Amino acid sequence: MRVRMRQDGKRAVMKMYYSSRLFRLPLLRHYSALVLGRRCFVKAAWASERLIRHEMIHQEQMDRHGVTLFYLIYLKDYLKWLWIYRNHDKAYANIPFEREAYRLESEGQVLAQTEGK
Numbered sequence: 577m578r579v580r581m582r583q584d585g586k587r588a589v590m591k592m593y594y595s596s597r598l599f600r601l602p603l604l605r606h607y608s609a610l611v612l613g614r615r616c617f618v619k620a621a622w623a624s625e626r627l628i629r630h631e632m633i634h635q636e637q638m639d640r641h642g643v644t645l646f647y648l649i650y651l652k653d654y655l656k657w658l659w660i661y662r663n664h665d666k667a668y669a670n671i672p673f674e675r676e677a678y679r680l681e682s683e684g685q686v687l688a689q690t691e692g693k
């Protein structure tokens with residue numbers, strides 16, 4: 577379980593699920609982690625701190641917009657860039673939520689504590 581402080585000062589808990597079978601689904605095969613609300617699913621039996629920070633930034637984005645709106649905006653942006661580039665990797669890299677997550681994950685601005693696993 578990971579804990580981060582939200583901007584409103586409340587604690588946000590992210591429950592971790594390693595070696596998740598979700599990634600056997602064809603749609604998710606190429607991903608290494610996924611956040612659904614308060615849950616973080618990781619493909620491997622472990623995750624780097626950087627990957628966890630990345631997923632916590634997505635969780636923070638979901639706090640900002642709500643889970644449903646987050647995924648609608650995410651999908652809309654992905655499809656927009658897919659239409660432009662006709663390439664999954666380029667479309668994915670241009671999604672504003674991903675750009676923000678990649679920028680902040682390396683800055684280490686996400687304060688995360690580990691409680692258990």
Ligand SMILES: [Zn+2]
Pocket residue numbers: 630634673674677
């Ligand atoms: Zn991401």
